[in-house]
Amino acid sequence: MSKLSPADLDRYIFSRTGAANDDLLVGSGYGEDAAAVAVDDETMVVSTDPISLAAERIGTLGVAIASNDVAACGGSPEWLVSTILLPDPDVDVLDEITAQLDAEAERLGITIVGGHTETVAGLDRPLLSLTCMGPTDRYVPTSGATPGDAVILTKGAGIEGTAVLATDFRADLETKGVDTDTIERAADYFADVSVLPESAVLSPVATAMHDPTEGGVLNGLVELACASEVTIDLDASEHDVPVRRETRTLCDVMDVDPIRVLGSGALLATVPVEDAEETLTALEAEGIEATVVATVDEPDAEGRPGVVYEGDHYTGGVRDDMYDLWE
Structure with a gap:
């Protein structure tokens, strides 16, 4: 595994961002941890991150990593959307992951507001994708x-x-x-x-x-x-x-x-x-x-x-x- 090159990111990701919107203050860019969106008189910081390799504490790390990206831009992480993809319908694994998500979000004062859970053929380990959001009065890029x-x-x-x-x-x-x-x-x-x-x-x-x-x-x-x-x-x-x-x-x-x-x-x-x-x-x-x-x-x-x-x-x-x- 490795990250895409800056040139590939520019060509295939950063240049393809859909419709323009004046409320987008900071969008996707190389190295940027999160986006900034104007919401009334505030700035909302939004970030998303996947995690799949840390099997033992994937839920704990998932919450911390997603919220870190918001905090690293000067935001106060408040809301989390969680997508959980499982290789098979093992409720014991799901129980462990969601318990970790709940505990870490509670510890950091973050509310899990929704998400999606399903099994996906071809996966050999659980995969999480977490989106975190929070306000800031000073976005730091x-x-x-x-x-x-x-x-x-x-x-x-x-x-x-x-x-x-x-x-x-x-x-x-x-x-x-x-x-x-x-x-x-x-x-x-x-x-x-x-x-x-x-x-x-x-x-x-x-x-x-x-x-x-x-x-x-x-x-x-x-x-x-x-x-x-x-x-x-x-x-x-x-x-x-x-x-x-x-x-x-x-x-x-x-x-x-x-x-x-x-x-x-x-x-x-x-x-x-x-x-x-x-x-x-x-x-x-x-x-x-x-x-x-x-x-x-x-x-x-x-x-x-x-x-x-x-x-x-x-x-x-x-x-x-x-x-x-x-x-």
Whole structure:
């Protein structure tokens, strides 16, 4: 599995959006987490996301990921529409998924307002597609980063990936000698996947925000940089990308890169450099770990936006290291 290239998205997706509507403030675009629609005097943020690979906690992750996209645009997630597609009419599986959806939506203060459920021939695992909506008084795009901004990352790389490794691949980890306590602590990372708390702190000051998902923090930075037409030099000698101990342990054992695995739970934000220290202090006051991991630069001499990391210049989607584990 991998994401479509920016060129293919432009050709087949972004250029085919049906009828024009003056109430659409921000539509589909490379790296954008959600759309913005004018509703009376407010702005409504709308986003949709599928999830299929995280078998053990698919409902929990589905709610968090869909609501993260709204929060990453400065919105307050309030309503959720849920589509559940099952490979067969197994009510025990449906019971588990809907219980997870209910519990996580309740925890985050989100109301599930409707959806659709059916069985589909040819599926080999459940598939969810969730649409989340919520209002905002300040929409923050992915495309707003400007040269000189500081790039902030909350929590750390691979939060979601760590939790999924600890559950979907527990047997592999145990076989490879990872102790039970480490696996249990890693599984608890599901509680950290939501970015609603940090988005509330960052949205008033951020020039851009983005929720890294597939491809991890590296792909999230690529999408932010390309959407903003800037370059981000991810230089480990100057800035450390925070990686928690459990993340490092599980990723090393499974031979995946922490910054290239499922990244939900972290929030990327660019802020004016003069506001960076105060913003980090505000996040710390809310108990949220955060680090400046890079600075936004002009595109390179050839005019190419993207991310420079370990000598390579990334200008398109980064394949998630975890995909190979499911194949």
